[in-house]
Amino acid sequence: MFRVKKTKIPTVILKDFQKFASGYTKVHKEPDGPCVKTEIPGPKSKALFKELSDIQQCGSVNLFTDYEKSVGNYIADADGNILLDTYTQISSLPLGYNHPELLNTFSNDSNIRALVNRPALGVFPGIDWPQKLRDVLLSVAPKGCNQVMTMMCGACSVESAFKAAFIWYCTNKRGGKTTFSDEELKSVMDNKAPGAPKLAIMSFKAPLLQGAFHGRTFGALATTRSKPIHKLDFPSFDWPCAIFPHYKYPLEEHKRENEEQDKKSLAHVCELFEKWEKKGIPVAGVIVEPIQSEGGDNHASPEFFQQLQAICASKCAALILDEVQTGCGPTGKMWCHEHFNLPSPPDLVTFSKKMLTGGYYARPEFKPPQAYRIFNTWMGDPSKLILLEQVLKVIKTEKLLDLVQCTGKVLKCGLHELECEFPDKINSVRGRGTFLAFDATSPEMRDKIMGNLKKNGVLGGVCGTTSVRLRPALTFAPKHAEIFLDILKKSLQQIK
Incomplete structure (x- = not known):
């Protein structure tokens, strides 16, 4: 398991977070950090890829996910690797994986009927x-x-x-x-x-x-x-x-x-x-x-x-x-x-x-x-509105838009520090909230950064010709930002 050291959060940002820390969501059973056991993709993922490729074109597949073991801001793959997910199903998971409020959504007959009778x-x-x-x-x-x-x-x-x-x-x-x-x-x-x-x-x-x-x-x-x-x-x-x-x-x-x-x-x-x-x-x-x-x-x-x-x-x-x-x-x-x-x-x-x-x-x-x-x-689909209703309640009760703004400050501040430290590798940090991106100095450099991030326990996304994009869940907190920034720094250091 990769051990991360704490990044010092600027005092002004920390005060912003403390204003609503009591409302921040407590994602159940979320791990303390990433845990990489095999190469990615590992042997089980490679076998599944071969099986799927016999059925359909699957060249776009990134990894096979174990959705039973994925939780909060962490995604688990078929080989037991646990990665901090900053891409979240192409920016599509508002509350991360297996949020308890969503898991309980279809526990009543009325909501099940909306699902079944579509x-x-x-x-x-x-x-x-x-x-x-x-x-x-x-x-x-x-x-x-x-x-x-x-x-x-x-x-x-x-x-x-x-x-x-x-x-x-x-x-x-x-x-x-x-x-x-x-x-x-x-x-x-x-x-x-x-x-x-x-x-x-x-x-x-x-x-x-x-x-x-x-x-x-x-x-x-x-x-x-x-x-x-x-x-x-x-x-x-x-x-x-x-x-x-x-x-x-x-x-x-x-x-x-x-x-x-x-x-x-x-x-x-x-x-x-x-x-x-x-x-x-x-x-x-x-x-x-x-x-x-x-x-x-x-x-x-x-x-x-x-x-x-x-x-x-x-x-x-x-x-x-x-x-x-x-x-x-x-x-x-x-x-x-x-x-x-x-x-x-x-x-x-x-x-x-x-x-x-x-x-x-x-x-x-x-x-x-x-x-x-x-x-x-x-x-x-009515069932999607039932889920969205719960998502919006969590956003409101746990003040997730405030959390996004605070976490975004931590991320952006850290990324600016890294672009100053590694100007030969990354630049052009930009974005709003946690909807952030930075550029690598070349497509080849970006590939090296993304490869190292995955080896070190972070799943990320790309866009354009040289950009790395962050698309975390709304529950992504400063503690997750610290882990990401430390792993990104390590990944940049590994590029000679």
Whole structure:
């Protein structure tokens, strides 16, 4: 077992933590630290990989998990290795593994029936469904967004938000009419205008190769630009892609350059609106991540998002904020866009991952005027809302958003110290809350860092071409941050 030494937490941060330490969750039976017994993957994991590869393509598999033995912020693999998990199922576990409040969720007959009878929510919702939506999803809705549609995952949430934006845009173009001409009804069956209009959704790419990630289904994929392998061989739409700001760090030392990046990006957005209008494919909506996650944890300023919203309003296009990764607290606020002080609510906000169910919030005017316009058989899953209800209770009672802010300070402070100590290996520490990242000096350096982290007992994630990203559970506390920082330091020292 790797023994970690204590990292000194700055006094100001420690005082912040002590303000609410009594409310911090006590994860049952969580180990004191990582314990690595074999190489990773070990012999049992390799045997399982061979077994699975006979059935399906599984080259993406990282490790085989023992979910019986995983607990809190620690993940156990098939070979008995225990790792501190800073990636949490690709940023999807709000309370870590086997949280007692969630394990007890289906201990009553009513909740079991919701699980077993899985209704077709668009046609046969349960008698308690409206109340569940109000009590759970609308209780944490972004301000001004009182409409919510549930979906199964992030990609279908994005797809459905696109449809809502197109419906709203076309209804406005008809002067508010909600009926259709015979020509529209006939032409749409042949995938032709005017029933199937030529419209576009604008997204963002990074100045380098990678950029936005919004999903792998066809509409979402047209706006995804994080890795070529996601898109190869698939036909796509002729939709515009603007350049996302590319900041230099530390931010306080590059204020002028970063402001220029904002201006350059916003000018490109305006240029693309005009260009696609001339092409006869007007932009009906713009989708953007508050933090461009899969593409490299790329950030933009509150002023950038405020001005982007103003541009969308002036062009009569919907602003869609994709909060699939950033939603449900990892930045220290329930929704990352709350950091931006937008003058008015976003038009649509997509969610999934830590929210457990997928879906989108919307302003009232984005409610489709007809049934079946945004629809599928299940439209989410009541059992996921039952789990989310418990998650939100724990977030509130145990003050987890405060914990995220405090732990984030510990992590960020420690990462800044390490980038100063190892400038030949890492740089560009950035992020909000525990939604953090740093860059390695090369892709090869990143591979060495990630390999050493795993050998030393930490499971982490990557994004972009050189970035290491942290996506811990909301229960990740300063004590976990200390362990991570000490192991990261050891991992960097091991690289000669």
